[in-house]
Amino acid sequence: MITIHTPEIVIIEEKARLQAKIEGVETDNVLWFETDKKYKNDMTHEKSDAFVVSLLWTGIRNGKDILVKGAMSEKLYYSLNNHLIPLIASIYKKYNPIRVHCEKLDSKKLQNRQAVGTGLSCGIDSLHTFAMHENEMTPPHYKVTHFTNFNVGSNHLTGSGGLMRRKFEGRTEIAAACANELGKPLIIVDSNLSDVMKMDFVHTHTLRNVATALVFQKLFHVYYYASGLQTKQLKFGGDSATYDVISLPLLSTENLSFYSAGSNNTRVEKTKMVADMDIASKYLNVCVHHINNCGKCIKCKRTLLTLDILGVIDKYEHIFNLENFYSVKDDYISKLTAKKPKNPLHIEIYEEMMKTGYLEKWKKSQNSE
Incomplete structure (x- = not known):
């Protein structure tokens, strides 16, 4: 017990x-x-x-x-x-x-300030979540009022000890600068939850972040949890994101309702929307391993290839190591297109390359070398 x-x-x-x-x-x-x-x-x-x-x-x-x-x-x-x-x-x-x-x-409701929160990692999913709730389709009481940054496991994916602390602090600085420019407060939460759980983050990230949002039931009445996958592509698996659309409503309380934000959009569609945000060219941050974007980890490669297909990669030269990306780009595309991709995120990229003619141009460039 x-x-x-x-x-x-x-x-x-x-x-x-x-x-x-x-x-x-x-x-x-x-x-x-x-x-x-x-x-x-x-x-x-x-x-x-x-x-x-x-x-x-x-x-x-x-x-x-x-x-x-x-x-x-x-x-x-x-x-x-x-x-x-x-x-x-x-x-x-x-x-x-x-x-x-x-x-x-x-079953009683606590007094609540009717705030609306969402996490701000400055990744594609989080920036898209903010952008999609700024349009005319979002009623006043559902527009984002606060950003959050929770230290409950994502910084533990790589490294240990002091490195994890430096990653948390470094990424928080980026998020704080972005939140400040967007005119929203950023609530930063530290916790010993990872030390208590000692479990894989990908397996458990939804419950970790929802638990932390539940700390603030007297502040938030709505909280958007950015979806990492499109609903129609979902197949239950090890990543808790595969059942967010089911689990999040079940984690709601009398005070606080959770929504899976962006679950109807592909990552490519999200990237298109984010790429149009001026703020993204300053603060977009997707790197798996480092505080700043390395340009060659799986998330950096995937994001930069999408931005290249969209024709806007040069806007991001100040926040990504493009030299690193170009050194691995051809190998990445070769592996992605060698056989029909199975990863939904790679399928989206492949289809966008085909639709825009990007893949054909790339193949011609390879043959001319």
């Missing part, structure tokens, strides 16, 4: 920390989320929702039920036990359903 005790807020110098004592895990006995203390009154100590979602994968992986000593949202309690946990168990056959136990179910 994993036990979650009642959350509390503590002030540590200029930071506000929402924390809860936990039992039944092999790592830290306190799970915490920390942000600027000006957001203290927006943090949700009245309900344990953020901690339940944080530890859900830990419980599922270890076959342990979760006991909540404090209160939790009745809606979330129902959705987890009756829908999301059975869904995860059916997708990942090696896991059996667990139960969340809580005697203090609370």
Whole structure:
């Protein structure tokens, strides 16, 4: 059994920390989320929702039920036990359903500032999420008011220790500058969630980020989680993005509704929209390994090839290492086109190359060398 005790807020110098004592895990006995203390009154100590979602994968992986000593949202309690946990168990056959136990179910809405949040990594998906909610189709109460930057695992994909901290701080600087130019506040959250979970990020990123957003149920009434995949291409798999369109509504509470943003668009379509944003040529940041765009990791290559197909790659020479990209470009295209691609993201690029005549021109250039 994993036990979650009642959350509390503590002030540590200029930071506000929402924390809860936990039992039944092999790592830290306190799970915490920390942000600027000006957001203290927006943090949700009245309900344990953020901690339940944080530890859900830990419980599922270890076959342990979760006991909540404090209160939790009745809606979330129902959705987890009756829908999301059975869904995860059916997708990942090696896991059996667990139960969340809580005697203090609370269906009341907390006072809420009616803010709308979304993550700002400055990648294609996040910039597209902002752009798509700036148009006339978005009602006033659904337009983005705040950006977020959560240190709950993405910086742990490569490197360790001090490198992870430097990546978080460096990427946060880029996001902060972008948010400032867009005229929106950026809420930065640090956490020990990765140390507590000790699980693969790709497998668990949705629950990690949703849990952190649930810290702010007195601030947000809507939160957009940028989709990494197009819905019609989805096939349940190891990446939690493959079932975001199902899981996100099930993670909503009486206070906060989650939406999978951009799930009807291909990555190429998103890149076209982002490429038209002046802000993107300053702050677009997609690199897997480094703070700044290296130009040759898989995400840099994929993004730059798309920008090249669209004819706008030169706009990005100041924020990408184009020399690195051009040194691997031909090999990348050769591998991508050697046989029919199976990766949905590569299929999109291949189809765009065919549609625009880019592939034919590239082949002619290869033959003339």
